[in-house]
Amino acid sequence: GENVEQHPSTLSVQEGDSAVIKCTYSDSASNYFPWYKQELGKRPQLIIDIRSNVGEKKDQRIAVTLNKTAKHFSLHITETQPEDSAVYFCAATNDYKLSFGAGTTVTVRA
């Protein structure tokens, strides 16, 4: 099955700086890569996703890049704000079953 690894496990950034989270996947057949944000005690919320026929996607301050050859994808958050503090999960799938990374706890320091 698919195995997704995520780094770093924790990330502390100064407000206004950028944050980058990286994930690798094992199954070359995976073709859908969503990112979820989970605040303490709340549900995971989809913030951005990318399909394998696209190399990059941007939505306001967040962007995701995909390198199919290297089997890795990354989340970029620019101009970080305190409300960006949360746990972020990457995931991958080639059908309906998402395999998640272990998560990155992002703390934005004011």
Place this chain on the structure above:
Amino acid sequence: DTGVSQDPRHKITKRGQNVTFRCDPISEHNRLYWYRQTLGQGPEFLTYFQNEAQLEKSRLLSDRFSAERPKGSFSTLEIQRTEQGDSAMYLCASSHRDGNEKLFFGSGTQLSVL
């Protein structure tokens, strides 16, 4: 809130008791999923329904676990003879149509087995 809803939000039970959780997906979604999340980990796939048919069960789902979606709408997840290792957040998610469509999660049921 027209999103995925789960009930109860929290459940505390004694080891050996049975528990049942309910999930109401987004109404037009035909796919429903159960995931389990433990502290510091990402969600792990448990099982998946397309309409009322349970199409896949993870090896994580022992014989003590059973899930149903009798009319293709809401779903229940039952754990019999609970063990302390069952303590986790049980998340339900739903999606629309076939293929790699976006999953929307509920707020989960936090199970604590004493």
